[in-house]
Amino acid sequence: MTERTKTGRILIVDDNEDLLKAAKIFLKRHFAQVDLEKNPEAIPNLLHNEEYDVILLDMNFTKDVSSGKEGYYWLEKILEIDPSSVVVLITAYGDVQMAVKAIKAGATDFVLKPWENEKLLATLFSAMKLRETKLEVEDLRSKQREINLKINNKYDDIIGQSPAIQKVFETIDRVAVTDANVLILGENGTGKELVARAIHNNSPRKNEVFVNVDLGSVSETLFESELFGHKKGSFTDAKEDRAGRFEIANRGTLFLDEIGNLSMPLQAKLLTVLQNRKVSRVGSNKEVDIDIRLVCATNMPLYEMVKENRFRQDLLYRINTIEIELPPLRNRLEDIPLLADHFLKHYASKYNKNVSKLSDSVVSRMQKHHWPGNIRELQHALERAIIMSNSQVLQPEDFNFNAQQQNNLDSENVTLDQFKLEDVEKILIRKVLKKYNGNITQAASELGLTRSSLYRRLEKYGL
Incomplete structure (x- = not known):
């Protein structure tokens, strides 16, 4: 790795001076900045003056040789200063129970010393990717807050005063303050995404992220990776760990557009996640708790699809606590x-x-x-x-x-009450001609017209 391509800022806090020097010699070849600190008391000052991608923190300092209490204490302090910090704990006395406790306390990973250099490097690169994801999510939340502050219209771009749209506004008012799942129905182009955003922007989750997923554009093979995430190496193109849309939307709102396009097998996978409120990334058995507000939308006739066994009834019941039909x-x-x-x-x-x-x-x-x-x-x-x-x-x-x-x-789906009388006549003539493959005699007979009358109408309508 060349000097030009090195990235990443690492802080190592450990009371072992030899370990610090050895770690810096190795890691400075791979990262742009490697800072060392023997005294954990200096951590608050360091974090207020510098931003680190990963913090390697010893669990045991001179006051307390093996219990790890000091490590847990400083882990808590670091996360108080910067909740998005990514901390990897290190100790010579690690065991499974200590590792589990460290992860539950907010650590990203856990390594034993003396470590293998390549394994340490892999752990740090993985932790850096997590830091990037956390910062991206925080950036999204920040932008969402800015957008909300700029919105003067309560319903943003939903414009209208008609009784039909006022009824929609009234429903948004009632459901937005709850966490109920919402299903938005309506033809293409009626503003389903705008309504979903209005629900989010008027909800207690308004300062969190709004994540939009167009299920109509997600392929069958990438569905689980896109929604649930994946681990590096879990399939051919999985070159790094990646959070799915459910994880990214955690604490916010997840909008699943075009839900009627899902195949039955994918519907089953989605239902399982919605029931358990947990996701597992592709290639991992670890379950992650999710806390989302779910809003779905479709232009498809879900109730007819249920009767035709093309949409799961139990999934429909799960997503349609409240329905909003857009005119x-x-x-x-x-x-x-x-x-x-x-x-x-x-x-x-x-x-x-x-x-x-x-x-x-x-x-x-x-x-x-x-x-x-x-x-x-x-x-x-x-x-x-x-x-x-x-x-x-x-x-x-x-x-x-x-x-x-x-x-x-x-x-072919036109209804006759949409047009004037001349339009209706034109539609009817066109359909009858199509029925008889352009045969004027048969078409005129069915229409109750003479051939000459039909020819006059064909000329009149340019058929």
């Missing part, structure tokens, strides 16, 4: 002007465009549009219009309403 945008028409104005201001600023408002005709057209992609579709429509427009006021021609409506008409 589609077509059921929140009075919220469309508010949402559109919000996105207009955002993207006008982002792209430095002099766009100030929407014309009344655009707002009217938006409220007639079906919005199958819900708020996400509205957001993308505004972003595109602002990028392409050269005027201060957006007009209907700045949007692809006709193309969007055509896509809706092409949908």
Whole structure:
């Protein structure tokens, strides 16, 4: 390892001067900084003036030869000063019971002296990785606190005044202060993640981390590693110890999005963890207690999936203590002007465009549009219009309403009450023509039209 690539700051506290010198000679070849200290009384001053990645702490000093009491005392003091400290205890009189007590007291690991250099090195590198993880988690918590302080709107980006969305706000108010598991249901683009974050931000856990996992993007083979973590060497690409999302979310909120996409075997593994509130990393038998607030979401019909044996009923009961069903945008028409104005201001600023408002005709057209992609579709429509427009006021021609409506008409799942009479007729003609593979005579017969009447309608609708 070259001088340039060395990292890590190590503090060794031991009353054996020969041990300290030998340790420094060996470890300075592998770490950027190795500090030595014979007197444990100096520990508080050292920690207030320096930040160490790993502290190697002797368990027995001259006052107390073999009980380890001094080591436990100074371990407690170190963790009081810096709870994220990573401490490896060392002793010549170690046994299993002492090791277990040290770990329970907050130590990361336990080594016996005289040690094997390579084993000591491996222990220190592993401890450094743990320190990095702790600092990353603390950084996430710090950022979460900053975000919460900046939020003036109680529900952040959930915008709306309609009765449908007010009902959602009322439910958030009631459930956020509890630790109840929440299942959020709704179509794609309705804002399920925003609701999950609102629950977290209004809960007693708001100063802890919010961890989002898109289960739809987690492969079957990486599910356990991603959620539960893994030990170095447990599989081919496991080059280091890694905490899973459950451990990272400890004391905070874990949001499992697209939970309906999980296979039955993965559902069983998830259920076991939720029941036991413990996780074991892949490649380890050690169980780690977890304390999380669980929020799940899906756009899939879980109750139908239970009947079809595609989703476990016991898992559904575990995750849906409280259900929040988000309304589609077509059921929140009075919220469309508010949402559109919000996105207009955002993207006008982002792209430095002099766009100030929407014309009344655009707002009217938006409220007639079906919005199958819900708020996400509205957001993308505004972003595109602002990028392409050269005027201060957006007009209907700045949007692809006709193309969007055509896509809706092409949908096999369309319902007839979403459109005007002409739209319904167009849908019906298209479906009958498809049924008879374009045969005009058979289609006209089923529709109760003459061939010439059907041809006129085909020309009228551009079919």
